[in-house]
Amino acid sequence: MYEDGDGNTGAATHDERRGAATAAWPDADEPVIEVRDLRMRYGTHDVLAGVDFQVRRGEVICLLGPNGAGKTTTMEILEGFRLRSAGEVRVLGADPARADQDWRARTGVVLQSWRDHPRWTPRRLLAHLGGYFAPYSTPELPRPLETDALLEMVGLSELADHKIATLSGGQRRRLDVAVGIVGRPELLFLDEPTAGFDPQARREFHHLVHRLSDLEHTTILLTTHDLDEAEKLADRILILAAGTIVADGSAEQLTRQVAGSAEVRWSRAGETFVHATRDTTAFVRQLLAEDGDEVTDLEVRRASLEDTYISLVHQHERAPEPAARATTEVI
């Protein structure tokens, strides 16, 4: 079922990295997630066609990509809920397809439920599910999280004793998040955590993610369709398109990758011009030097993550974008 492929060369670099690790935290430098040439095939359709990436301890990673790009499949393989077709995957030092219950205790998964435990209350359910983590408690890391504190963290204190069947969709999602973190996981998986949230709930959720990352040093892997969210939360963004990772970096790095990372607009004699360029300062200097007196309505706009995303996904899913984008056009 598993193809080892070029596992040996990978192991060598892996050992070099380990050598550089600090003595204080022996596995601090070891990747929490390591994926090499991950492939997934359903019938004759390749959903994942060789995915490679690493996640370091404490990072917040956002997986972006169009529908059907394989985000959920990737997440489920890493969670140990789905068997891969080929490739090498290490999560917290183990293969998730064969990992045991002690490994499970170190991970948290936020699931999208819709009808479960209708007669329970959030307080009882969290206390019950948290109970499974009690045997994994240590003096340095007491487990599970205390129920009242957890309810407070996700903003469900007032609904703690209401039946779960009476919660709204957004409230239910917050309960899902609480269940995901009740065991104080080292690694947390969030698949579209804010789908269906109102703006305020979304902001509170972002606050919670920052808090988990800063205070609990939780490594977080999340998927989203909200680029603004990705920019706010992620240390690093991975874009998955057509079954491979097509971009890997911070929001700023990604924006710079795309040709013409900024747009200059101006008017002259009643006509409006647009020019896409990487070096805006030089372009504007030249523009003003040449016909400075006639230029009005000058505007410089940096490419947003959205521009970058759309452009990257286009490049990899269809033919490359027309070169016209790099030249000046009259509109």
Add this chain to the structure above:
Amino acid sequence: MDPAVHAVRLGLRRGWREFTQSLRSAQDQGFYLFTGLMVLGYLVIRRNDEVPGSDLLVPSVATPSIIGALIAFGVIVGPAYMLAMEREDGTLLRYKAIPHGLRGYFTSQLLSQSLGVVPQMLVILVPSFLLFDNLMAGGATGWLTVAWVLVLGVLATMPLGMLIGALVPNTQKVGTWGMLPVLVLAGISGIFYPLQQLWGWVQVVAQVFPIYWLGLGMRSAFLPDAAAALEVGGSWRTTETVLVLAAWAVLGMIVTPLVLRRMARRQSGSQVEAARQAALQWIR
């Protein structure tokens, strides 16, 4: 603290809570009331009829048979629906995502579904004892027989419910693949008319499955020894009852964990989401 043992303890606690929550729910109370009234209605209508070939009244013979059938029905259809539903709505996946969670989940199912038999029996037994005379001919020994037939019967039939729940494609199919076969089996298992009046091959089919033996065991507990004359071979066939029920129980204990493990392995978030979409389609 051993995590696996701890999970079993948590499962027992969850099972007890699910059971008490079910007792408090209007929906489940309604179900118990409905079955109770149906059965009592039948018994009251036929309260003065004699069973052909004996001087016993219909309520005396029918009550133990019906209790046997209701136990079988409860522990087959109940777990089948529960498992199919909780597979679709993400309950099972929740427990899969926590350490030793599935161990706790299945422990809880076994306990809550077994306990569910108690109110089911009481709702028939209490009014029957108030309305009819001479229901329990066996005295204390009779009640002891009720106890072991009950335990063995539950062990023999509940795995069937778990298997149906694990194998049906979705909750709506439990009616076709779970309820219907059980009703047919109950119909041919000598509850409403003696087995001997049916065709030979039907008698064979009925005696292969545990429902007939559950009813026979219950009749042997409640009825006087003379009533054995009404049964196949004129005997309670106690040894055969134990053997058939035990065989089903052992088979269940071997096969069910394998099937449940296979089912749990296939659980994932996208499967739950697909089931949710399908359920929404069905309701609209």
